[in-house]
Amino acid sequence: MLLLPKFDYEEPRSLPEALAMLSELEGNGKVIAGGTDLLVNMKKGTVAPAFLVSLKKVEGLREIAGQRGGFAIGSHVTVSEIADSDHVGSAFPVLARAASCLGSPLIRNRATIGGNIVTARPAADLPPALIALGAELELKGKDKDRTIALDGFFTGPGSSVMASSEVLTRIIIPSAPPFTGADYIKLGHRAALEIAIVAVASRLTLDKPDGVIVDARVILSSVAPTAIHAVSAEKALTGQRPSEDLFAKAASIAVNDCSPITDMRGGAGYRRDMVNTLVKRTLLRAFNDARDMKGGNA
Amino acid sequence: MKAYNVINTRLPRVDARAKATGEARYAADLSMSGMLYGAMLQSPLAHAKILNIDTSAAKKLPGVRDVVTWKEAGLVKYGVSPARYDEQVFCSDKVRYVGDEVASVAAIDLETAMEAVSLIKVDYEELPVLLDIGSAMAEGAIAIHEDFPGNVSAEVHQEFGNFEEALKECHIVRTDTFTNKRQDGGFLEPQACLARYDLNGNLTLWSSTQSVHYVQRSVAMVLGIPVGKVRVVKPYVGGGFGPKAAVNAMELAACLMSKRTGKPVKMVFSREQVFLHSRARHQFTHELTTGVKKDGTIFALRNVCHLDGGAYSSFGIATIYYAGSLLGAPYKLPNMKYDGYRIYTNKPTCGAQRGHGGVAARAGWEQQLDVIAAELNMDPVEFRLKNMMQTGDVTCNDFNMSSLGMKECLEGVRDGSNWGAKKGKLPKGKGIGVACGFFVSGAGYPIYRSETFHSTATIRLTEDGGGVNLYTAAAEIGQGSDTILGQIAAEALGVSLDDVRVHSGDTDFGVDLGAYSSRQTLMSGHAVKMAAEDTKRKVLEALSEQLNVPVEDMDIARGVIVFKKDRPDFSRLRTLYIKEHRGWADQPSGAELTFREAARVAFITRGVIIGNGAYKPGELGGKYKGAAVGTSPAYGCSAQVVEVTVDTETGKVTIDAMTDAHDCGFAINRTNVEGQMQGSLSMGVGEALFEEVRFDAKGRVLNASLGEYRIPTMLDMPNVKTIIIESDEPNGPFGAKEVGEGAIMPTIPAILNAIYDAVGVRINELPITSERLFAAMKEKQKK
C-alpha cells in the first residue's frame, strides 16, 4: 500500500470561503480536484502540502455552457465529460480529441480540465488545444478577479502566473471564425496511459474554402519547458495558400522553434523530427476540416 | 487420438468464480489478530561499505515492536543454487545495489513502521559504482563480491562437435551482435507475505510465491529452524513469471520478526520495491556466428554471451547456461560452441523470467537466420523446414526431442497466416515475419543438488460420497495448474472434475519444486496421475474382493464402475449403501454401480483410501559440464507469424496480426493452452516494443512504475490466431508437455523479421521503440 503523507482537508461551502481559506493558508494549501496528478506526486514524495482544499461544495464549477458562440467550461468539468460531450465534439473537435488522449478512461473520469491546466505539466494534453483555440482563464482571488489568456499562463514546468491563493473557476473558449479547422496529435509509446513524447495542436483559419490562411496557430508540447507557439511556422503559413508543400515547409521550420531535451521518454533529436511529422499531419487535417466548416469549427 | 472424458476440454477453471467475485484472497488480503506491519530499510546507494547502523531512534518510536539488522538475522548465506549462495537477509559489510536490504521494522501499523525505518541511521562509505559490464570487467575494477575478483559471477564454456572445422564447410558465415534490455516481470500483484511463528515454535509463512518448497528450505536454512517446523502456504497469487520463484529478503525478515515478537507480521512490496527486487530478465548481449552450407544446411554456431547480472546471483547461474543451451534446436545443428559470462554489477539482481535464458538468444538467432535465408534466396519458412529436427532426434548438446511437432507448427502458421499470399507482396510499410522456438518442459534437475522427487501428490477419498481431495504442493499462480491437475486426477481416476477438490501450494501437502521452467503440467501432472491410478487401484481391489471380479476386468470412468466382461450382481453392496443412507433423497439407482458406492465400500473394507504419486525424471542428458541445465524430459516448441505496419514518419510499429502454433504434446485444457499462448505473446510484444528498466548514473531505477515501464495495454495487443499442435509426448502425462514459457520464444524475432520485411531495416537492440526504428530507417536512407 503506497501511503499518502498526513495533511488536513477542508471542504469550504462557497467560493468566497474557499478563497479566504487559501489566502490564509499562504501557500500551504492546495486545491484538490481529480487528484490524478496531485495525489500521485504526494505519494511519490515530491510535494507535501499541509492542507488540501476541495471545492466539491462550491457551485458553478461543473458546467459546460454555451457562451457567445463559444463555451465557458467549469474548471471541475472532468476530462471524460469533455471527451464525451456532443457539444464540445461538434463545436471544437480538437478539444474533444485532446481530452480522449489523456491517460486512460479511469483517469479521465477523475481528472479535470482545471487540474490539467494549473498543474502546468509540459506534456499536459489539454493546454495545446486550448491555446490553439485562444482559451482564457477566469481566476478568482480573495480581493481580485482576473481573466487572462492561457497563452502565456505557463512560466515553466510546474509553474504558472497563478497565485497559490487564486482559484481557476472557468475556461472561456471564444467562438471560432468560419473556415477554421484544428487537430491534435499525441505521440506516445503505447496507445493508452501515456505521457506524450511530443504533441502538437494546429489550427488554421481560411478566408474562404479555397482561399488563403488568415490565421495559423501551431502549438508544440513536450519540446520546451512549456507548451509553445511554433512562431516561425505560424509566420510561414499566414497569408499563404494552403498546400501539402506549404505544410511540409512550415513543419520543417517549426523544428527550429523548439528546444526539446533528452529524457526517459525520448531523445531531443527524435523529438525534433517528430515535431516535423506532427506539425505536417495536424496542419493537413486542420486544413481539411477548415475547408468544410462554414460556421466556425475548430 | 484417444477420446477422453475430462481432459482435452474447455472446462472453466476451478478458481475462476472466486476470482470473478472478489472472493479470492491474495497475500496482501490476509490478516490475523494482533498482526504487526513490517517495513524495510533499503540502501539508497549502489555500492558502499556499511560503517555503522544505529537503530536506537527507530526502536524508541511508540508503536514499534521490533527492529532487526544482520545482527539479529545472522549471516547465513542463501540464494538459488548452492553453488552461488551469495545473499544475506540484511547487508552486513556493504550494500551492493540501490534497494539492497539493510534492516526492517515491525510496528502496529504501516505508517509507524515506515516512520521508524526513516529513523534508522546508517553511515556509509561510498565505493566505486559499476553499472555496466564494461566497467565491471575492466582491469582493476573493484570486486562487488570478494570471492569473485573481476566480477565474473559465472562462466561457461562448451563445445559440441568442432566449430572451427565446421566453418570450413560453410558457404555463408555471418556474425551479428544482438542485445535486449533488462526487464521486469510486470505481474499485477506485488510480492506480499504474512509470517506467523506460533507458541509451539511452528512457523507458517503465507506468501505470494511460485515455489513453496524452495521458500520453505531457504527459510529453514537461513533462520535455523527445522524444516519440519516451517510451513509455507501460497494463497492466490497474481502472476509470477519467474521473479517469484525463490525466497526474498522480505519473506525472511517477516519470519524473523514474527519469531522474535511472537506476533504475526505482514509485509507488502510497493510497486517501486518490485522493481528494486527485480530477479527478472537479464540484459543479454549475444555475439552469434552462424555457418550455413551452400544448400542451406545450418552447420555451425558460435555463441558468445555476456549477461549483466546485477548484484547477486539468484537464478543467474542457470540463466548463463540456458543462454547457450537453448539454441541449436529446433534445427539440426551438429557443431555448437558457447562461451557465456555473467557479470556482477551494482544494480538489482536479475534472475529467471518467462523463457529464461532463451528469449534474447532466440531473438538474435532467428533474425540472423532470416538474413542468411535471404542471402541464399530461400523463403524463411522453407529454410526452417529444411533444417527442422524431427521427433526422436537428439541435439548436439544431448537434448532428446521425444516429441517434436515443429513441422506441424511451422506449416500451421504458414497456412494459417496465408504466408504465401503475403510474403513479398505487401505494400511498403507492411511486413510479415516468421520465427520458431522451443523450451524445456521442466528443468531436469532441482536447483539444489538432490535425489528428491520433483513432485509428489496425494489423493484422499472422502469416506462417504465419493469426494476426491487432491493434495499437491504445486503452485497455481494464474497459469491454471489447479484446474489441469484436477482434470488429470479426475480423468485418471474416472470421475468428473466437479468431484475433485484441489488443495495446492502448501508444503504440508508434499514436495513440489513449484511453477518455474514450465514444469508443472508434465511433472506435477505425472505425480497426480500416479496418485489417481493408485487410488483407482485400491478402490478396485476392494471391489474385487467383494464382487469376486478380477481387478483387470474392471475400470472406473464417468463416475461409474466399468465391467469389461459380464456385469456382476452388486445388489448386496447397493442395499448396504442405501441402508446406511436412510433419509437421503438421492439414493443410487440404475444399472451402473457408482463410484460413490464403490468408494464407500472401499472405506468400509479397507479404511481411508489414500493414493500416492511421486515423480522424478529418469536419467537425462549428457555428461558434460552444465548438461543439467536445459536437459528435460520433454520439449515444447512453437512457430509464429507476425504481421506489422510501420509508420515510416514516426517509426511506430503496429502489430496487425499474430498467428501462433504451439506443440504442447496434448492439451489438458484447450482454453488454458490458448490463454498461455496469448499471454506469452503479449509479454513478447511488450519486450519487443516497449519494455526496459533504466538507471541513472547513480544506479537508481529511473522508471520504477507501470507508467514508465510499459507493458502492453488492451489497445496495443492484437488478436492472436492460436493453433494447438498435439504431438503426443511419450514422457508426459496423457502426452502433455509445456506451453507456459515456450510460446514466447518466437515472438520477438517474428516481429523483427516482419519489420525488416516492411521497411528493410534490421534492429539488433531491443526494445524497438519508435525512436530506435526511426533512427535506423533514417540511417538506411542516408546510405
Place this chain on the structure above:
Amino acid sequence: MKKLITFTVNDKEYEVAVAPNRTLTQALRDDLNLLGTKEGCGVGDCGACTVIMDGKPVNSCLVLAVQADGSTIKTIEGVARDDSLHPVQETFVEMGAIQCGFCTPGMILSATSLLEKTPHPTEQEVRQALSGNLCRCTGYQKIVEAVQEASRRMKG
C-alpha cells in the same frame, strides 16, 4: 483529525471515520473489509483498484476517502445479484478471461460500466473502454471476447 464520512457501497450505507490521507482503496479494504479491490501500483497506472464511483469507473487509489463522502460506490463484491453472477462474470469464467485474477475485479467493473452505456460495443470500443486496466497474463483477447459475448447474452 479523522472525518466522518457516509457513503453507499454495494447498496449498503456506511458511516466511517477516516483520516484525510486515507484513500478510497484503503477505506474499502481496511475499514469495510471489501478485499476484492486490489492495489497494484497505487498511482493510477494499472487499474487493479477500479471501482464504480457515482456511475463512473475510477482508480480508487487516487480518490481520497473523504472525497467519497455522499457517493455511491460499487465494488466487485456488488456485481453479482443475489447469488447469481452477472453475465460479464459468467462469460469471464466460461471463456478463459481469468488467469491470475488480480486484474479481474477492475476489468469486470470497467466492462459492466461500459455495457451499461454501450450495450453492444464493437471490439475497438471494448478495448478503448478497458484500456486503463492492465493485464499481464491473458494478452487481453479472451477478456474482449468475454465482454462481447456478455453483451450478446444481455440483449435478450
